Amino acid sequence: MLNQLNKDIWMDEHVPAVLKIGNNQYSIGLAYRGNVIRKKKKKSYHIVFQKPYSVNGAHEIHLNAEYNDISLSRNKLSLDFFDQIGVIAPHSKHVLLYINGFCKGIYLELESFDQHLLQKRNLPEGSIIYATNYYANFSLLSPKRKLKTDLLEGYTLKYGEEDNLASLEELIIMTNTLKNDEFEEKIEKVLNVEQYLTWLAGVVCTQNFDGFIHNYALYLNSETNTFEITPWDYDGTWGRDLHGKLLEYDFVPITGYNTLTGRLLHFGHFKKKYMDILSSILDNEFTVETQADIVSDLFEWLKPYIHLDPFLNRTSEALDEEKDVICHFIQKRNSFLKEQLIKLQNEQVYG
Template sequence: MQKYEIFINPKQLNQLDKDIWMDKHVPAVLKIGSSQYTIGLSYRGNVIRKKKKKSYNIVFQKPFTVNGAHEIHLNAEFNDITLCRNKLSLDFFDKIGVTAPHSKHILLYINGFCKGIYLELESFDQYLLEKRKLPLGPIIYATNYHANFSLLTPEKKLKTSLDDGYTIKYGEKKDLAKLENLIAMTNTVSNEEFEKQIPRILDVNQYLTWLAGVVCTQNFDGFIHNYALYQNSETGVFEITPWDYDGTWGRDLHGQPLDHDFVPITGYNTLTGRLLFFPQFKKTYLDILSSILDNQFTVKTQTERIDELFQTIMPYIHLDSFIKASPEILKQEKEFIIHFIQKRNTYLKQQVVKLQ
């Protein structure tokens, strides 16, 4: 496992600790092996900022990009005792054909003190698009639970703006108008008009593949949060990508167990509900999901991947004082995840039959 060392003036570190919600980056140095980089450092996330083990955002300053990235995230994965659910999820999306950030586990030190095992994540931005040889285009983050493709908030209150819940990561403010058009169309046009127009605005098959991934991993927040929209400048349509998937594989974002049938096969946001109303889109979704249940979301396939990830972190788990995980606990958690996959797979196959 690669060692990342951050060196920062204690006064700058105290500045972060005094205001954990500050998004301003403070100067620091990152050393990886024999290479050294000037960076900006800040905390990231929401719930995690209140925990002892915090997540970090790193922006490269000199050089401006490292391995093609200008920005990376170091996720604490504090509420996941395995430290693997997020990576397992994003790798799973990658396998089923949905663009997702790549990630790897690293060992983090700050001013000589070991902070434990972290998950380094790519930032979903224009640099990621360039690395994947994808056309540049606007990227919009779903930054809170109002990003449900509806005219109403989850509390059933009328939104003050159609772009409520979204933040531009790459692009201009005018790019939000294209998203507003998608949301308005989803909620206001006739069935005939929607069926005809939606493929011109949204990559429907790609969206339904993403939906299948969220449904399999059972990310409760994934339908109205924890995603980004990217408008491909060549096709002109929106594509969707996942991020922050630690609350998955049988547990919620707090690490508490979720029943294998907690999230329905149809998910729960307004755009999904509208799409699945139409027989052709529903059939496409069920075909995609069935293929994934037969090939990628299986005990055999995922057990091999889980073993690989656990073998990566096992030799270093004793260095992470924030994670109380013994080999025996990890073995139990592995069995927990495998049992979830088995039960979830069976449940979803039964639901596929009922919806056909």
């Protein structure tokens, strides 16, 4: 099985395998997943259930190595944080993975954001579109500032009909071509603006540099016929980048960056809504007092298993040190964002 995968680590085709969870056994398809992580010793996996078709309400799951994250936890902490502030996010849990009897270490098991997740959450049916690369910036221009040849470049339909991609094209066209009064009038008919602004506040707090033009999925709610947005791949957060290097607390601006965000925050009432949402989060969820116990509990659960991971050269004390890094980041980032909020409020009044 692993020999087949290692013949070409970039192959996305799944190979047959058997997954054992407790006393239960399942036929699955197994493949490597991710980009940079495929070159590492500890790789991430994508699992598709074949027989039975679904397990615990899921047809597919992701096993993330979290190799560059000292804490192994930033992704989970971020997704749980979005859940706390009211943004749909995949659930996750740490597992110990064995392959052919050999321990491969601690992995983060992640829900796939798909129709099965919608069913589990009792959410309306709807198309799901993944932002699969940095071209997913809601713009007519690529990150290299060249005109795109395809408005849907950077997006992949995960679930739904191809025709539903036209709704995303409409959103991108509106964002880039409508005059201010038309945009203000029509945008809430295609985008759940309050939900988007809450997501924006979450990205800004956790400081995911890639989160504005990548690392998200769009869900077209069939009841409201508006897009909602969800986070994905948030290991480069809470004071470190995706390579595990420390990031200064003021690296990402309070307004984030992408074309849609810039357009929304041009309007005073949307900007005020964003400021109110962010202010509430800074007072309640994004605080050391709220997050410290969450981090501690998670790390205490991980500590007994750290020494079993053959790819990790760290001790339980490293987790204690990393808790200090995360808490220091929250404190500094919170203060920075509150200062920036005051500036935005002054712009609102005097601008």
